[in-house]
Each structure stands twice: as C-alpha cells, then as structure tokens.
Amino acid sequence: MSEAIQPLLEVDNLSRRFGPQLAVDGVSLAVQPGEILGVIGPNGSGKSTLFNCMLGQLAPSAGEVRLSGRKITTMGAADRCHQGMARTFQLLQTFPGLTVAQNLRVAAQEHQGSMLSRLLRGGWGGTERAVQRSLAFFKLEHLAHERAEALSYGQQKLLDIAMALIVEPRILFLDEPAGGVTPQMIAQLKALLLAANRERGVSLVLVEHNMDFVMSICTRIVVLAAGRILAQGTPQQILHNPTVIEAYLGG
Ligand SMILES: Nc1ncnc2c1ncn2[C@@H]1O[C@H](COP(=O)(O)OP(=O)(O)OP(=O)(O)O)[C@@H](O)[C@H]1O
Ligand SMILES: [Mg+2]
CATH class of the missing domain: 3.40.50.300 (P-loop containing nucleotide triphosphate hydrolases)
Structure with a gap:
C-alpha cells in the first residue's frame, strides 16, 4: 500500500x-x-x-x-x-541605498533568533557564508558592493528573490x-x-x-x-x- x-x-x-x-x-x-x-x-x-x-x-x-x-x-x-513560508511582493522590497551584500545581510539577520539561528547552530555557517552562498547562487558576486538602486530592474528583482530565499524557506x-x-x-x-x-x-x-x-x-x-x-x-x-x-x- x-x-x-x-x-x-x-x-x-x-x-x-x-x-x-x-x-x-x-x-x-x-x-x-x-x-x-x-x-x-x-x-x-x-x-x-x-x-x-x-x-x-x-x-x-x-x-x-x-x-x-x-x-x-x-x-x-x-x-x-x-x-x-517566505514571499516576495509585486513591488520590490530591497533597500535602494544599501549594497547588494548589505541587503542580503539584512534579510538574513531579520530572521536571527528563529530559522536562521537554528540553521547556524546546525553548522550551516554564519550570516556571511549565507550571503556569499546567495551571491554565488544568484550570480550577483560582481555586484556585491553596488548599491541596489544602481542595478537594472531585473537584477533588483533577482536580489529581492535572493533576500526571500536566504533564510532557506x-x-x-x-x-x-x-x-x-x-x-x-x-x-x-x-x-x-x-x-x-x-x-x-x-x-x-x-x-x-x-x-x-x-x-x-x-x-x-x-x-x-x-x-x-x-x-x-x-x-x-x-x-x-x-x-x-x-x-x-x-x-
Ligand atoms: N482591501 C480590499 N478592500 C476591498 N476590496 C478589496 C480589497 N482587496 C481586494 N478587494 C477586491 O477583491 C477582489 C479580488 O481582488 P484581488 O486583488 O485579490 O484580485 P487579483 O486576482 O489579485 O487581481 P489582479 O490580477 O488585478 O492583481 C476585487 O474585486 C478587489 O476589488
Ligand atoms: Mg493581484
């Protein structure tokens, strides 16, 4: 059965x-x-x-x-x-004045004390490792130190999704x-x-x-x-x- x-x-x-x-x-x-x-x-x-x-x-x-x-x-x-459960909105939720890496860091840290910290305790790595991993996955490494507002709309959309995914929903x-x-x-x-x-x-x-x-x-x-x-x-x-x-x- x-x-x-x-x-x-x-x-x-x-x-x-x-x-x-x-x-x-x-x-x-x-x-x-x-x-x-x-x-x-x-x-x-x-x-x-x-x-x-x-x-x-x-x-x-x-x-x-x-x-x-x-x-x-x-x-x-x-x-x-x-x-x-994670989501993205129709309108971008990125912080325009922060760099790509800073945006990802904020998204990761927002969940500390919850899911991410549990993952960290599980040896998944620190916030920085999560940020680097996300930059690599989304092929945004070359833009890590650019402000979000300097990115094309499509790149900002990718960043927005990367921010939602960084907590591994x-x-x-x-x-x-x-x-x-x-x-x-x-x-x-x-x-x-x-x-x-x-x-x-x-x-x-x-x-x-x-x-x-x-x-x-x-x-x-x-x-x-x-x-x-x-x-x-x-x-x-x-x-x-x-x-x-x-x-x-x-x-
Ligand atoms: N906060 C609200 N107050 C009153 N009516 C609402 C509210 N939100 C949605 N509605 C109404 O509920 C119905 C469904 O709206 P909804 O936004 O869920 O549609 P949708 O399928 O997402 O449409 P779209 O493709 O245009 O985004 C619509 O008639 C809308 O006017
Ligand atoms: Mg709608």
Missing part, C-alpha cells in the same frame, strides 16, 4: 469577504512538497487575496489554512515566515515575479527558480500574468475566476481547457 504524502500547505474552503463582496469564495487547494504551483486568473479574481490569506497578511472570513498538517489559520505573518510565494522584467532576465529568473526548486527542494507558488512564463515553469496550475476555482491541472490541460480559454486565455 502506498503511503499518502503529507501536503506542505493546505487551504480548506477558504473565503474572504470585503463588505458585500466575496473576493475568495470557498477555495480548497493543496501544495505538495517540491511542487511549482501557478495561480492565474483575470484581474480581480481573488489571486492576491488568496495569497494574503495563505501568508497571514489577511484574515480569512471562513475556512482553514494548514502547514504540514498543522492549523495556521490565525497565525501571524512573521510566525508563518519562521515556520518556513520550505515554500516561497512569488507575486508576479516576471512583471516588468526583460525577456533575457526572465530566462535567467526562470533558471534560478527552477534551480532553487530542484537543488534546495523549495516549493514555489506564483501568481503571474505572463502565460509563457507560467506555462513553462509550473508543474500545476489553478485558475481563479470571481473568487472560485474555475479549473486546475497541468499547463497543457489548462491551455486546452475551453472554459479557461473563454474566461481568461481567449482573445
């Missing part, structure tokens, strides 16, 4: 109301360990609201969120981060990672996210409007429409789903 794999993250019948409007309406989904899940759908379909409820930035009106089987519905965002949520990034940089971003996923086992959940990017990186896709799940499946299934084409992909 095969043993069922414990999902990493589960959302159970989750709803979020804004006044009379149900922005998220009874959504249930699970993220499996190692998975790259894309969340797509028209503007206003509830993607960001769902994201914020999963990450503890918004309280759901109903439903449950579980991390490795443990109920975290009312846990604050900072505690969820300490439990291995189990699951990384990315809000429109490809937005405003040049095609060349998108290719690099994709390669790095896939490497983080394969080499470090980080599960990824991403909201994205760039369909080429979503379809080429995700193992599974959930389509939202008016706060509900319209369809879910592999990229190929989603690309050929008539309901999805009509509601979102058409045109």
